[in-house]
Amino acid sequence: MFRTMLTWMLLITLFGYTGCQPGQINLVTNGASKYVIVIPEDAGKNDAHAASVLQDYVKRISGATLPLIKEKAYRQQPAIFIGNTGAGEKYDTRPLKNEGFLLTTDVQGNLYIKGSRGKGVVYGVYTLLEKYCGCRKYANIPATVPHSTNLHLPAQLTDKQEPAFLYRETYYPAAFDNEYLEWHRLQRxxxxxxxxxxxxxxxxxxxxxxxxxxxxxxxxxxxxxxxxxxxxxxxxxxxxxxxxxxxxxxxxxxxxxxxxxxxxxxxxxxxxxxxxxxxxxxxxxxxxxxxxxxxxxxxxxxxxxxxxxxxxxxxxxxxxxxxxxxxxxxxxxxxxxxxxxxxxxxxxxxxxxxxxxxxxxxxxxxxxxxxxxxxxxxxxxxxxxxxxxxxxxxxxxxxxxxxxxxxxxxxxxxxxxxxxxxxxxxxxPAADIITGFLDGYYGKAGPFIAQYLQALSDTLQRTKTPLDIYGNPANNSSNYLSPAAIDKYATLLDHAEKAVDGDTLLTNRVQNARLPLEYTVLQQSRFLGTEKHGYLMQDGNGYIVNPRWPLRVRRFVAQCKKAGVTVLAENGISPDAYQREWDTLFARKWVHSLAFRAPVKLLNPYAPEYPANKEQTLTDGVTGTNDFSTNWLFIYGKDLVATIDLGANKTIQQISTHFLQDARHYIFNPVAVMVESSADGVHFTSLGSQQLVQLKAEDYSVQINDCNVRFAGVQARYVRITARCLPVIPAWRGAPGNKLASVCCDEVYVL
Missing domain, CATH: 3.20.20 (TIM Barrel)
Incomplete structure (x- = not known):
C-alpha cells in the first residue's frame, strides 16, 4: 500500500495531476495551456496557414487559445514549433520527399511540426489533429471535433511520413472542399x-x-x-x-x-x-x-x-x-x-x-x-x-x-x-479505414452499411458479373442486381435506417446510400416495362402506369437533390430532367401493337455490351429514352435487318418505330429504312421506305427520330424491317480508324 502511494506521489510530481497518464504532454489542462505556437520570422504562407489551423482546432477541442508568435518573441515557454524554425533545425526533413512531414517532441515537451516542402507542414498539422487529437473529416462537411478541457499528446512522439505517390487526386464531391484536400493530403x-x-x-x-x-x-x-x-x-x-x-x-x-x-x-x-x-x-x-x-x-x-x-x-x-x-x-x-x-x-x-x-x-x-x-x-x-x-x-x-x-x-x-x-x-489496412469511416459517418447504422457493401461485393463475385465503367444496372437484373438480390440489400438498409431512427442527419446519410438501389429499381422498371417489376401493370387488354410509380420517382428525385446529385451520368441529365423523362413515360399511352411479344430474328447480331432485351427489344412493349444502353436494340457497324413473326396472317396498314441519334456515342440515323411483308417468311414484298435526315454539321445533341410507313391494308404473317447503317462516320465526329457507326432501334409497332 505504502509503495503504491509513493509511486503515485512521484507521478504527480513528475507529470502534474491533470488527469493524464505518465508519458503524456499536457497541451491543455482544464481548459488552459502554457503552450505557444511558434512560426519562423520569415514564415511562408503554408507555415502561417498550418499554425492558424492548429490554433483554431485546439480552441475548438478544448476552449484554450494558444498564442501565435514569431520565433524572435519566443521566451523558452512550452511550444509547438511550426515549419523551419531555428529551434527545429536539429530535425532534418530534407530526406523526406513529395510533401512528407515530421511530427516529433523533445525531452522538454516541445512539439515540432515540419514539412519537407509544399504543403507538408499543413499535412503534418492535420495528421496531428486526426491521429492524436481525435478529429475527423469524413466528407465535404464540417470536421467532427471531440470536446475536452484536457488535451494530451504522447511525450515521445516521432511520426515521419511521406506519400507513396507524388501526385494524388480522387475526383469526387468531397475533393472540391479545400479543407478536405489538405486534411487528406490530396491535390487538384x-x-x-x-x-x-x-x-x-x-x-x-x-x-x-x-x-x-x-x-x-x-x-x-x-x-x-x-x-x-x-x-x-x-x-x-x-x-x-x-x-x-x-x-x-x-x-x-x-x-x-x-x-x-x-x-x-x-x-x-x-x-x-x-x-x-x-x-x-x-x-x-x-x-x-x-x-x-x-x-x-x-x-x-x-x-x-x-x-x-x-x-x-x-x-x-x-x-x-x-x-x-x-x-x-x-x-x-x-x-x-x-x-x-x-x-x-x-x-x-x-x-x-x-x-x-x-x-x-x-x-x-x-x-x-x-x-x-x-x-x-x-x-x-x-x-x-x-x-x-x-x-x-x-x-x-x-x-x-x-x-x-x-x-x-x-x-x-x-x-x-x-x-x-x-x-x-x-x-x-483498408478494412480498418472502411470500418472507421462507416462507424464515424453513419453512426449506429455503420455495421449495416458494411454488411450491405459486403453483400454487394460477394454477390458480384458469386455471379461472375463484369463490372463495366460504361455499364447499365438494367443489364444486371439477372445477376448481382437481380430483384431478389435487391430485396436482400434493401433489408440491410432498412436495418441501417432503423438503427438511426430519430437522428435526421444520419437518417439522411443512410437514405443517400440507398439512392443507388432505388435508381436500379427505377431503371430496371423501365427496362422490364410490362413484365414483373416493370413500371407498367396490366389493365384489361393493355397496360397502364403502376399508380405507385409517379410518387416513387418524385421521392427519388427529391433525395437526389438533397444528396447533391447534379447529373446522373457523365455529360448526362439532371434530376429534374430525369423527372421529366419519367413524366413523358407516364403520359405516354401504351400502344397495343400486333407485334407485341412476337418473336424476332436478326440477320446481324446486337452488340453484346448493350443487350437490352436482346431481339425482343423490338417487341417487348417498352420504348427507349435518350439513354442508348436501355431499351434500344444496338447494332454495331452493320444494317439492322429484323424479321418479326406475327404468329398468323393479320391485316396490317402501318409500321412505326424510332431510331436514336447520339453522335457522342457514334450512333447515327440509318441512311434509309425499308419495310416488307411476307406470308411465308421467305418471299417478301415491299410496303414502303423512308429516308432519315443525316447530320451535315457537328451536332452532339441526342435525338429520337420517328419512322412511319403507311400503306393500304395487306395480309401478312411476317414483317421485315431493314435499316441501312451509315457507312462512314462523319469527318467532324472523328473516330479511330476501325470505328464504325451504330444503329439503335426501339419498339416496332405493327398496326
Missing amino acids: FEDLWGLWGHSFFKLVPPNTYFAAHPEYYALVNGNRQATQLCLSNEAVFKITVDHLRKAIAENPDALYWSIAAEDGGGFCTCDQCSKINAAEGSTTGTLIRFVNRVAATFPEQQFTTLAYQQTARPPRQTKPAANVYIMLSSIDAYRQEPLSSAPSAAGFRKNLQDWGALTPNLFVWDYTTQFTNYLAPFPDYNNLQANLQYFAANKVKGVFSQGSADTYSDMAELNSYLQAKLLWNPDK
Missing part, C-alpha cells in the same frame, strides 16, 4: 496543371486556324479534318511553343503542362506522320517526338501527355524526355477484379510494363465509377487497395482516380475517403 489538377487533359485544340484551336490552314490538322481518308493535329507540321510546333511561352509566363507556379491528343480518333496519316508512326509502331510515335521537342524548348518545365486508346502503347524507338510524364489510362478494364489479374486489364498491364521500361515518370488515370450511371451500385470497393498497391509496385508516381466529379454517386463519401488514405499509404 486545376491547381497543379497550367494545361490539363486533352489539349491539342487548346493549343491550336480549330476555330482559329482550320479555315485558313487545314494543313495544321489531321489528314484522314485523304481529307484534312479537325480531329487531331498534324504533329509533323512545323507551324503547329511553332504555334504550340508560342502558346505555352505566354501561358507559362502568366502562370509560373503551374507544375505541369499537358500536350495530349483529343478524345477520339482521326489521327494524321500524312506522309511524314505515317512514316514516323510506322517506324515507332503506333500513333504514339509522332506524339512523343512532338512532346519531347516542346519539352526541350522549356527544360525547366514539366510536361504530361496521355497514353490513352490509340496512344496507349509506347513507341518502339523514342523515349520520353526527362521532363515528360506519361499518364497511362486504364479505361478498357472491367472492375470486378484487381487490375493486376483481371483478363480485361492485360493490355493495360503490358503498356504499364513497356512504358516503365522507357521512363520513370509514370502517372495513371484510373476509373472508379460507372460513367453512364453515376448512381448505379459499383462494388469495386474491395479492389481499390490492390490496384493502388499494384501501381506503387510498378513505380507509378501519381494517380488521378476519376470518380463522379462534383456530383454525388454510389458511396461517393467512402470512395473518396478510402482512396485518399490509400493514395498516401497503399499498405494501410
